[in-house]
Amino acid sequence: MTEKIHIVYSEKHRLHRDPAEIHAENPWRVENIVSELKSSDLWSLVDLIETPSPDYNTVLLAHSVEYVEWLKRECNKGFHYIDADTYVNEYTCDLAASFATASRQAALSALRHGGVWIILARPGGHHAGRNGRAMSAPTLGFCIFDYTSIAALSVLNYEAIPLALDFDAHHGNGSQEILWSEPRVIHVDIHQWRIYPGTGWVTDIGGQGAEGTKINIPLYRGSGDPEFAWTLNYVVKRVVDIVKPNILVVFAGxxxxxxxxxxxxxxxxxxxxxxxSYLRELLETNIIQGVIIILGGGYSRGLISGFKSLVEGLLGLKKPVVIEPRSPGEHVENTLPLILKKLIENLENMKSKSF
Ligand SMILES: [Zn+2]
Known part of the structure; x- marks a missing residue:
């Protein structure tokens, strides 16, 4: 894979900001990522693309008209908090809608032309459900529109199978709620158990007719590289083998x-x-056609170094070190066989329906 990676970026994201500069979700997150890439050799391998104009019809793939209209009214009021965690201002709605539009366009480009498409989205996405707060969450958790669902749902008309992989530390309750009963989108979510928003139990495997297509891997506090390596080997790789997705939509927190x-x-x-490196391997061996990576959370220097490491792995500039995998615990190990069995049954069901 020698071609460039496409990065969708817009300076306009700087307009979504807390004037008091105390909120963790601030423009420096994306600006620091871009500066880091610019100052490295990586930059010559980046094709920088401007964010498209907002298309609200695209947003409606995942969200209700009522929610979108309510948000527009809130944004028109200028800077304020719409809940205890989440701020908006007069630029927020259009900005989030333009990143939602970028997510759809990137998904379609990845399907048609292959390659890697990275969306440097702000504000966040995966906590926003169809009507706003998802699965009884107390807040929107800094999020406005769920880019992951929008990207994944965008390719269904082309009979493609998307696999959504969310490795943000928090559970993607918005994505799960939106995709819950949609068997054609496989959603794997790795997160810390029992922190905000408190959802994402391993036994949550999808709504009626979609059982096994939603896979939650809750990790205990203190889990790290060994548990992420285990989850890659024993969950993500197995799901990819079973599903044979056309594209991967990664919510990369x-x-x-x-x-x-x-x-x-x-x-x-x-x-x-x-x-x-795993994503690179999937592309090089043509197991998948393309990858879309949507920026999720990250509120420390780890955001910058983690993002750079992901891209270095993707471009083959850095080889992964050997990590001894460690199971996240019995709660996952005991339930995984049942989830995978249901997933296989569901895929067979879908295949028989399409003939
Ligand atoms: Zn997060």
């Missing part, structure tokens, strides 16, 4: 990094290099 103040997970750069 870096708040599972050991330095991050918002989780108790202890992943290091090695995890992100390992995951990047």
């Amino acid at each position: 870096f708040d599972a990094h050991v330095d991050d103040p918002l989780s108790g997970l202890e992943a290091t750069e090695h995890t992100y290099t390992l995951y990047g």
Whole structure:
């Protein structure tokens, strides 16, 4: 894989900001990633693309009209908090909608032309459900529109199978809620157990007719590289073998990094290099056509080093170190065979329906 990676970026993201500059979700997160890439050899391998104009019809793939209209009204009021965690201002709605539009376009480009498409999205995405707060979460958790669901749902009309992989430290409750009963989108979510938003139990495997297509891997506090390596080997690789997805939509949060103040997970750069290398392997062997990576959380230096390590792994510039895998615990090991059995049954069901 020698071609460039496509990075969707817009300076406009800087307009979504807390004037008091105390919120963890701030423009420096993306600006620091870009500066780091610019100052490295990596930059020559980047094709920088401007974010498209917002298309609200794309947002409606995942969200209700009522939610979108309510958000527009809130954004028009200017800077304020819409819940205890989440701020908006007059730029937020259009910005989130333009990243949602970018996610759809990247998914379609990945399907048609292959390659790696990275969306440097702000604000966040995976906690936003169809009507806003998802699965009884107390807040929207810094998120506005769920880019992951939008990207994955965008390719269904082309009879493609998307696999969504979320390794942000928090559970993607918005994505899970939106995709819950959709058997054609496989969703694997690795997160710390019992932190915000409190959902993502291993026994949550999908709604009626979609059982086994939603796979939650909750990790105990203190889990890190060995558990992420185990999950890659025994969950992600097996799911890819079973599903044979056309594209991967990765919600890449870096708040599972050991330095991050918002989780108790202890992943290091090695995890992100390992995951990047695996994505490269899938592309090189043509097992998948393309990868879309959507920026998730990450609120420390680990965001910058983790992101860079993921990209270095993807481009083959850094080889992963050997990590001895360690099981996340019996709660996962005991339930996984049942989930995979249901997943296989579901895929067979879908195949028989399409003939
Ligand atoms: Zn997070």
